[in-house]
Amino acid sequence: MLRTLLVGLGRSGTGLHLPVLLRARRAEPGLFAAGPVVGVDPGRTPAAPDGLTVAAGLRDARRLLDPDRTVVHLCTPPTVRDGVLEEVAALGFRRLVVEKPLAADRAALRRVRATVDRHHLDVTVVAPWLHSALTDRLATLLGDGTLGAVRHIGVTQHKPRFRRSLTASSHTSAFEVEVPHAVGVLLRLLGDAHTEDASWSDVRLGDAVAPRLGTARLRLTHHTGGRSEVYSDLTSPVRRRRIVIDTDHARLTGDYPISEDDDVAQLLVEHRPGGGSTTVTRELLPDDALTRCLIRAYRHAAGRTAPDDAILPGGPGDLGLHIRTVELLDDARRLAAMARPHHPLTTDRKEVAGHAG
Template sequence: MLRTLLIGLGRAGTGLHLPVLHRARATHPELFADQPVLGVDPARPPTATTPGLQVVDHLREARRRLDPDTTVVHLCTPPAVRGALLEEAAHLGYRRFVVEKPIASDRTALDRVRQVADRHGLHLHVVSPWLHSALTDRIAALAGDPADIRAVTVTQAKSRFRRTLTNPSHTDAFQVEIPHALGVLLRLLGDADVHTASCTDLRYKGVVVPHMGGAQVALHHTAGPHSRIRCDLTSPVRSRRITVDTAAGTRLVGHFPVAQDDDTAQLDVWRHGRRTRELLPDDALHRCLTRAYRSFAADRPAADDLRLHTRTVELLDDARRLALASPSRRPQEAAHHAG
């Protein structure tokens, strides 16, 4: 059975990973040790006591309490600092890592992560709830071969004013929601190149946060289909929607769960003008982490998944460079299209 060390005690670490780990421990006692999770945050001390979490001051103290041979490290820090922390933990003997998406912020950071992983023989599992989603599995089964798909559009919308204004952990909108969608598109449609990309600034009462209002990416896939991601981080309405149009005329409209207090996805299947709705239990992060721990317990790295996440970072880097090199960016473009 495996214990857990959380590095990074912000929204991802204590708000997402920790509750799922508690549920997973109850449902899979053969994988998760019945002992408290240890946590450390290099950026800031914790402000409150969290049930089920024991906080230590630094990684060396965690190493004295946790045997690397039976520990999984969750790296929940911002992308820009993950390479350094990954190397520090690897030097302490840890080999199994769950890494928040995206695995790196750009190609330079990705190269560092690869070098550290290769040098220390690390087993990395990237957090990718949408790739482990029951909705994604169902859409893949219905859509079939990429050559049978004409186009896919993903819309991601939510209000992110407070986090953007108070937490500079992300430097552009391409790092927030788009990695979820991009991984799914690569799974459904295969490899791709970035065709167009744009991003907008977040504006609030005279304050401007560059590149954090939203983003768009259009892709051309090697197998033939086109896809588009539209992300609005200023929307008053939350939505995580994927629309798949097949060459046979079927339209699939899927809605991923948008909040922690609900784990039901919905899928509308349109054929010949008639709609059939399916409801799918979809606790995707639970599935993602459980699969990771099974892989760690069996010592079987998921090479295909890591290649997909590596390609995701490369395409995100391409999209960011293209968007930021644009001579003009209309401030309301992403919000207009993501509604």
């Protein structure tokens, strides 16, 4: 049975991982050892919420935990990912759950991969959209062939994020905030790709500016011939996590849950088989994807992976898809640095080119 070390006690560490872990421990008592979750964060001395013991540093945490029976969650900003990974590995921890993105850029990715190889680490990247019931349903619908070939996938990932972007330095561009989730799903649904073009913009409020944290847009061309586009506006007045898939005979519009407040995804299927009339169906899918992702990660760490989970691209212990995500986003950053910034007037009118909201 496994204990937990949470490294980074910010929004993702204490706001997302801790409550989900406490729920998962109740749901799967045989997987998790008794004893509190241990947390470390040199930048904060938070009042420890129920179920969390805060250690003074990683060495102190090591004294409280047996590395062979501990899963370490890295909930630190992407800019320090590689350094913290090396520190944790040097203390003997081998099983890790790492927040997305796996690395900030290609240079950091090389350091992450070197640490993983040198210390024989087993790493699961937190990628809830890959574990989502909506993504599974889309993969099934596209996989059975009745909807024809995929022509285009557009993803919009909008939310207002003025305050966090202007006050916290945890992200260097909007490509790190929501976009890694979408790119992982696009690679799963359409296969490998290259970045065709990309742009970004700053967020401004009065005199305050956070460079590159306003919007991020990128287009991918997949090696199978399909095309996809992601647009994330962090200055939007509305929250939206939508995927629109156009195939030869259908349009699928999927809405991922927009926050931890409600975990039901929605899917609208508009099907026009071979010139016939269009049928429209709506599906509602319970979709607590982060809980599913973490439970799968712990089953994997305990050597109890279910057969279906073992083949999930980008699932527990599989870094390939996440490495490609970092590489495609690194290319997007380089292309965006040369492109004209895209400043939306309002995002609620038009989302991804060709796909009115």
